[in-house]
Amino acid sequence: MDKRTIDQLRRRFIFIAFFSLTVAMLFISSLIYLTNNIIEKRNVRMILNYIVENEGELQGSTDQRDGEVIRDRVNSDYNVIRFLGEIFNNAGVGDDSGRYYRASYFAILYDSQGKFLRTRTNHVLLVTDAEAQAYGRQALMSKRKSGRVGVYYYKVGKTDDGGTIVVYLDRTDNLLVSARLLYLVVMIIIVGMSIAGTLTWRVSYMAIQPEIKNAENQKRFLTNASHELKTPLAVIRANTEMQEMLEGQNEWTESTMRQVERLSGLIQNLVMITRSNEHSGEHGDIEICDITKIIDESFDAFQSVILREKKQIKKEIQENVKMRAREGHIRQLCSLLVDNAIKYCDDEGEISVSLFQKGRGIMLVISNTYKEGAKVDYQRFFERFYRQDESHNNDNRSGYGIGLSIAENIVEQYRGVIRADWKEDVIYFKCMLKPLR
Structure with missing residues (x-):
């Protein structure tokens, strides 16, 4: 096995190993990121439904103008969110004080005729009544029951008296967590690919060493077999030719000579195989x-x-x-x-x-x-x-x-x-x- 063939085998091994490790890293990292997104969307949906059901007023919540929170741990995702909060040092996500959701939101209410009634902006900062009304009109004009506008997720629902309520939920902190998680995933993939590439390159020669030895053994066998067969064939040919000279040709000597020619051709082809794998200047x-x-x-x-x-x-x-x-x-x-x-x-x-x-x-x-x-x-x-x-x-x-x-x-x-x-x-x-x- 020459240097060119060894290099091809190494490159093939490196490609397969590197590709497999990269796919595994992409799968695991994507699974983590997608799982976080699924949990986040489910939490958003639960909070919006809860706020809509209470027509913009959270029952059992601690109302604070500077960012109110819901003290509720009934959701099974609490431990996961708390873990993510600890990773990214985000105190607003599942911290030890028992805060689960950062319920920063505002609501816009309309009567059954679609006329504006009032806004509820006491659970959000930096959003005026006029801005809240503009957000409400945008949601109604979209004809969608829910969606996202910037850092806000919204939901359009019905009140008990047949009116309409539009709720916007601010998820700035959670989107920041997702962005940090995405950054971490990308960095893990980049670093992992670099490490995988270095390791596969270093171990590639060791991995293909058995194949190299096997190829060398095959080459040695073909060479030795060719040389070992030449001597008995030469003896058989000489003896047959001598017999033909003494007794004349017959069907038996002709058959023997044909088989000798066939075996000689086989030996020649075995030698050609060995030489064809050597990229020398003999051609x-x-x-x-x-x-x-x-x-x-x-x-x-x-x-x-x-x-x-x-x-x-x-x-x-x-x-x-x-x-x-x-x-x-x-x-x-x-x-x-x-x-x-x-x-x-x-x-x-x-x-x-x-x-x-x-x-x-x-x-x-x-x-x-x-x-x-x-x-x-x-x-x-x-x-x-x-x-x-x-x-x-x-x-x-x-x-x-x-x-x-x-x-x-x-x-x-x-x-x-x-x-x-x-x-x-x-x-x-x-x-x-x-x-x-």
């Missing part, structure tokens, strides 16, 4: 490559095979397509996809290659006719050692399920995307590649 230096020429030459190398199998050829290659890349990568990618197309193309079908510039990158499309592709799971095509046509053992479709996996690895090195699609009896392999940096 050539990074330079501005003539992609048109590379694809054209790579495809032409297969023309004799394609024509021998009586398949049709179609090329749509744009002229003068260039991109910063490694020439060996592009040749290998084209060869892998064309070889796959030859294996799975229908008899007397058509194999097509298309190339065109897309921004600074390129789009390479290689397709072949494949009438049996309607029910194929194309998402699994790029899994290593996956063979869709496992039930067939003919030579035309022999393979190891490795080529497309290597092609995907090459495309990923170019920060690109490769996908397989099927439409109207044709399977398309589309590669979008971006220039190397």
